[in-house]
Amino acid sequence: MIISSQIQDSLELRFSGLACRMNARGEKIISLGLGEPDFPTPKEIIEAANNAMLSGMTRYSNPMGLPDLREAICNKLLHDNKIAVLLQNVIVTTGAKMALSLALGALIEPRDEVINILPCYPSYIPQILIAEPQAVIRNIDMKRDDFSLDLALLEKILNPKVKAVILNYPHNPTGKMLTEDEWSALTDLLLRHNCWIISDEIYEKLSFTEIAHFSPASVLALAPRTITINGFSKAFSMTGWRIGYMVAPDSIMKKICLLQQHMNTNVAPFIQAAAKTALSLPKEYLNFFKTKLASNAKLLEECVSFAPSCFRLYPCSGGLFAFMDISQTGLTSDEFSSGLLERYSVAVTPGINFGPAWDDHVRVSLCADTDVFATGMQRIKDFAGSMK
Ligand code: PLP
Numbered sequence: 001m002i003i004s005s006q007i008q009d010s011l012e013l014r015f016s017g018l019a020c021r022m023n024a025r026g027e028k029i030i031s032l033g034l035g036e037p038d039f040p041t042p043k044e045i046i047e048a049a050n051n052a053m054l055s056g057m058t059r060y061s062n063p064m065g066l067p068d069l070r071e072a073i074c075n076k077l078l079h080d081n082k083i084a085v086l087l088q089n090v091i092v093t094t095g096a097k098m099a100l101s102l103a104l105g106a107l108i109e110p111r112d113e114v115i116n117i118l119p120c121y122p123s124y125i126p127q128i129l130i131a132e133p134q135a136v137i138r139n140i141d142m143k144r145d146d147f148s149l150d151l152a153l154l155e156k157i158l159n160p161k162v163k164a165v166i167l168n169y170p171h172n173p174t175g176k177m178l179t180e181d182e183w184s185a186l187t188d189l190l191l192r193h194n195c196w197i198i199s200d201e202i203y204e205k206l207s208f209t210e211i212a213h214f215s216p217a218s219v220l221a222l223a224p225r226t227i228t229i230n231g232f233s234k235a236f237s238m239t240g241w242r243i244g245y246m247v248a249p250d251s252i253m254k255k256i257c258l259l260q261q262h263m264n265t266n267v268a269p270f271i272q273a274a275a276k277t278a279l280s281l282p283k284e285y286l287n288f289f290k291t292k293l294a295s296n297a298k299l300l301e302e303c304v305s306f307a308p309s310c311f312r313l314y315p316c317s318g319g320l321f322a323f324m325d326i327s328q329t330g331l332t333s334d335e336f337s338s339g340l341l342e343r344y345s346v347a348v349t350p351g352i353n354f355g356p357a358w359d360d361h362v363r364v365s366l367c368a369d370t371d372v373f374a375t376g377m378q379r380i381k382d383f384a385g386s387m388k
Contacts, residue, residue, distance in 0.1 A: 004133060007126040012349045012363075015337060019347035030376040032365045033347040035172060035320045037237040039289060042281060045236060045274045052273035061269045063261045065092025065245070069276045073245055076279055080204075082218040083228065085247055091256060092267050092275075096202045096231035096244035097123060102263075103198055103227045103246060104131035104164075106255035112163035113138050117149065118355030119323065121172045121200070138162070141357050146314050147176040147323070151189055158189075164196040167216065170203035173354050173363040174323040175297070175316020177211045187219050196252075197226040202244070205235035205286055207318035208294040217247065224249050234320065235286060236278040243267055243275050296366040296373045297322060303377040307384035320367055323351065327360035329387055336362055343386075344379040 016033040023029045064070065070090040077083040077090075093099040104127055108114060113136045114128050128135050138157050143150055158165075170177045178186065190197060197216050204213045217226040231244025248256055260266075297315065300322050304313040312325040326336050333350035340346050351361030368376065 004126075004129045007129060010122050010353065012122065012353055015341065015347050015349055019341065022341075022345070027345060029341070029345050029347055030368065030372055030379065031347045032368060032373070032376055033349050034367075035234070035365060036239050036367060037234060037289060037320070038367045038369065039237050041237050041241070042278070042285065044281065045238065045278050048277035049270050049274035052270035057269040057273055059269065061266045061272075063091075063257060063264070063266050064088075065090065065267060066269060066272045066276075069272045069279075070245075072276050072279045073247075077228075077247060081201075081213075081215040081228070083215055083223070083247065089249065089253060090245060090247055091253065091260060092243065092245050092272055093231075093260070094242040094244070094264055094267055095233060096200065096229050097127075098242075098264065099229045099231070099244050099246035100124070100198070100200065101127050101131065102256050102259045103229065103248065103252075104128055105259050106252050107164055107196055107198075107227075108132040108135050109163070110134035111136060111161070113159070113161045115140065115154070115157060115162055115165040115195075117142060117166065117168075119173055119351065119358045119361070120166070120354060121168060122353050124166055136161070139355070141355065142174070142176070144325075147171070147174040148182060149178075149186060151185055155189055158193045158195065160194070162193070162195045164198050165190070166198045166200065168200040168202075170207055170213070170318030172203065172319055173321045173349070173351075173361075174314070175319050175321050175366075176314075177207060177209070177317040177319075178214065179211060180214075183214045183216075187216060187222065190216070191219075191221055195225070197222060198229065199226060200229045202229065202231050202234055203319035204230060206290065206293065206320060208290040208297070209317040211317045213318070224251070227252070232275050232278055236275075236281075238275075238278065241271050241274070243271050292370055293320070293366045295370050296368065299370070299374055299377050300324070300364060300366070303380055306381050310384040310387060316366075320365055322364050322366060323354075323358075323361050324364055325361055326351075329384075333359045333362050340380065340383050344383050346376045346379045346383075 228247040349363040351358035
């Protein structure tokens with residue numbers, strides 16, 4: 001297999017790996033790098049996995065996923081997302097990441113175009129190229145002032161060769177969520193064109209403002225060409241369990257299932273049992289975490305307003321991150337992140353990791369405890385002070 005030179009190690013992992021090694025050496029690093037909830041997996045979920053293992057759910061099973069988990073997912077989709085689907089349209093995968101890979105593998109053919117919006121989750125481009133090395137990736141950048149979509153530009157590049165557009169709201173790395181009006185303009189545009197929509201909704205449950213989550217597959221006319229991707233990593237702090245799912249119309253599900261059978265066989269049944277328990281937790285269980293994300297987002301805004309000659313920030317609304325504009329410091333995102341880590345022991349992720357035009361931003365994870373985050377903000381202010 002020829003691996004495209006565009007497929008590189010993730011800078012996110014490089015910086016957080018460095019932070020871990022520094023921590024192991026006894027240096028007290030504040031890690032605002034990784035996108036990982038900082039609370040343990042709820043004990044109900046762990047107990048469900050233990051019980052399932054003890055009861056013998058340790059064997060090969062249905063490649064689509066256990067029917068009772070898929071039924072719970074169908075109910076969740078109906079109630080939370082207004083998406084009405086049958087069991088046959090839901091497949092359980094090893095994380096949202098594998099769902100994305102399977103979807104792209106099933107959809108994309110040589111020379112198909114895929115629209116990718118930058119900045120983006122760093123695995124999208126490698127995943128497109130792994131799925132189809134001859135795919136043509138049409139990257140477009142969000143607007144720099146408020147991370148909104150340039151719909152005129154999107155309309156311009158949507159042509160019959162475009163097989164799919166990837167959407168991700170709440171968004172990694174900006175924390176952007178689209179308002180009702182923005183969704184309405186976007187769905188109007190997508191209704192006028194005939195491409196697939198891959199909607200990555202992994203941060204769905206982590207909206208911490210009044211902006212409500214929206215799933216494009218809830219628009220009846222878009223549902224037959226929308227693939228919805230979600231998972232358990234972020235909402236249930238299950239990043240290491242590797243479980244996610246995908247909802248896809250019959251027209252593509254057969255191919256997706258073939259790929260799943262020959263690549264993964266199935267997701268471990270005891271992990272699926274645990275995921276079913278996760279879906280049964282009361283909705284309020286995440287409130288404490290969302291409150292923390294909102295408080296940290298506010299602390300970051302205060303930090304930015306303290307150093308307006310260095311930083312700018314468009315407020316984030318959901319997900320685990322904010323994307324801070326550091327252009328006025330004159331540093332590249334790598335220089336900024338390295339300086340902050342080496343001199344002030346705070347790890348963030350360079351914006352270049354999320355798209356070539358975003359080297360004047362850094363991603364700040366909001367996941368830390370509020371007092372730790374506040375110390376991180378003080379150190380960022382000190383770093384800004386040292387640049388005057
Ligand atoms: N999609 C986005 C936008 C992400 O940020 C991530 C993980 O960081 C994933 C998908 C992958 O999630 P999972 O852990 O379920 O594979």
